[in-house]
Amino acid sequence: MQIYPSTTERRFPEQQIDSDLLVAGGGLAGLCAAIAAAREGLQVVLVQDRPVLGGNASSEVRLWANGATSHMGNNNRWAREGGVMGEILEENLYRNKEGNPVMFDLLLLDMARSEPNLRLLLNTAIFDVTTADRKITAVNGFNAINETFYTFRAAQFCDATGDGVLGYRAGAEYREGAEPADELGEKMAPGDNFGHKLGHSIYFYTKLTDGPVTFVPPSFALQDITSIPRYKRLTSTLNGCDLWWLEWGGRIDTVHDSEEIKWELWKIVWGVWNYIKNSAVFPEAANMTIEWVGNIPGKRESRRFIGDHLLSQADIIEQRDHYDAAGYGGWSIDLHPADGVYSKHDGCRQFHSKGTYTIPYRSLYSRSLDNLFLSGRLISASHVAFGSARVMCTCGLLGEVVGRAAAICHQRQLTTRQLADPVLVGALQQKLQRRGCYIPRQRLTDPALGAQVTTSSEFVLRELPADGGWTAISERMALLLPLKAGETLPVLTLKMRASEVQSVTLSLLTSATAGNFTPDLPLDECQIEVQQPADYPVTFRYTSDRDRYLFIVLEQNPGVELALTNTVLPAVMMVFNSRNERVAKQSRQQAEGDYGVDEFDFWLPRRRPHQIMPALRLATPLRCYASDNLLNGHLRPEQHTNAWVPAVEDPQPTICWHWSVAQPITALTLILDNDFDNAMETVQMGHPLAVTPHCVTHYRLWADDRLLAEVNDNRHSVCRHLLTTPLCVSTIRLELLQTAGALPAVYALHVD
Structure with missing residues (x-):
């Protein structure tokens, strides 16, 4: 029995918690920032004002997380977010392919609690901030569940609260509502009739x-x-x-x-x-x-804080590549009328860019304070650009950028702005890619530290057998096929049939912009007369000036059927000139007004299990999956497959990385395939497979004759192995023992 006498005053308990980095806000942005920084060795405190993590993706709201893949409804092929955000999506697919929001809560809590350098406080609201000399020095929070006041002291702070509580209380510069059209030249800037904020x-x-x-x-x-x-x-x-x-x-x-x-x-x-x-x-x-x-x-929207770069419509539509590009987006510029459900306007106004766009590091910190990072939906962006960058997987990706940046600033004693120096920011870009964070149109320099690579075999694209039935050419469809610089497209033979003589038009197109998958550049065209089932050669006269994907387009003719194959290949697919009603009104983007955007066709893949591939034969084989792809520093398909794939008949696919002089090694990061084109929406929608077919599920990793790791249930594209003791190694050997059902694909080994 405890008895407390009457008193004139009682106080709640108080605690002080010190850390290297305080992250406020436990949505996907804050969680990814906290995990990334903790994995870099920082002592991190993550403060969340709700009982669960995930923000709008949590069971409290239940919105599916999406990002640059845009429900696979735009032309951003292989654009799913990498790094920690990609890990979350892949792990959720494995544990929760049914899309249960409660199970997604559990996954996020599990990931946070599994990090030894991360301390998580739920149900704790930030209410005050202390500053001195352009820096935040302390933050105060209160937990109504345990009736405790907290004082958080840290060298660096990340505001991922959505409403920008830290930045607001610290006096940082911010904006609400839409900029006038003439400030940034944004033709999508809404007028008063449409309204200036999302609800x-x-x-x-x-x-x-x-x-x-x-x-x-x-x-x-x-x-x-x-x-x-x-x-x-x-x-x-x-x-x-x-x-x-x-x-x-x-x-x-x-x-x-x-x-x-x-x-x-x-x-x-x-x-x-x-x-x-x-x-x-x-x-x-x-x-x-x-x-x-x-x-x-x-x-959706409240405060947006101001950094050294204000992301704008032109950054997105023109796909500007910034010197300090650290993240990327690909969702449409998606603006909603301010009156919402009571508006006579459509529920949204969406315009896509022709491909992914990059987001500069300079948009991820406050220019008012020297130690405040910005993440999530309060980054430095105009209202129009925010309409794209606000979606949750983009927010999570940017959270990791901030977490890795905080680690570099901590190690080198830099302010947030100092890291944006053109000489210094490359360290952040390289670190992100070394950890598996893809940045469009960038590459990792010397990922294997000068190693030579040999493989047990190589898949060469010669022929795909006609063992998958037939499909009518009932809509425009195209085979996405990669070609190396200097290669000539070989004669391609397709098997087709028709009940009577029919003419099929085939076109050869590509993208004018490197790395895009919008076929806006016509190259050649031919016509073929089809009747009885037969092999029909298709000849285009084209030699590629650079690595690029080609679209071999079959124009719509329902009277003609195309033979299919059951073989599936990584980084080669069929796409269709169609629409996804979640993100587009028709199969072609049309502006219906001067909004400063491009008009172009949408070319979309079908989701598993509905994807198809044509049976084909090439007069000259294509080396789409050569072993030197493993050293080119690219993390996924972009201008080429960038993957190594073994021959079908290889009984034990193996890769060896060799050094003539033994190298000191502290960590190894494998980049494998788990279908970067799959949107992997987190909740509600559900998915047919827990792991995508080309993913290596069982492998062994050797250092010389020492077994470093054997992984039996892999479901991730980024597999990082930290060595408890550094080793000097002459050869790293990777043995691929099993996949989720199709040919394996490996992109790289990053050596630290």
């Missing part, structure tokens, strides 16, 4: 039961469904998370009026459900119930 959304789940379910709406439910101009788009079959356009709040303060916005969204959600259940328009909804409704809104 919030609340999502819900529905469930079909065995019998009728009565629904009595709450008193605050929306009464007049016609006040929602788009109400006729509502159906009983839509999952509530598909109704992202049930949005509101862009006309008011999206920080301080968040509670008002939440109540309005609850009003909307329950009004919509009342309409579905009780209007008699949807009799099939009689047995349906709502299983879950979000208790907090998913917030």
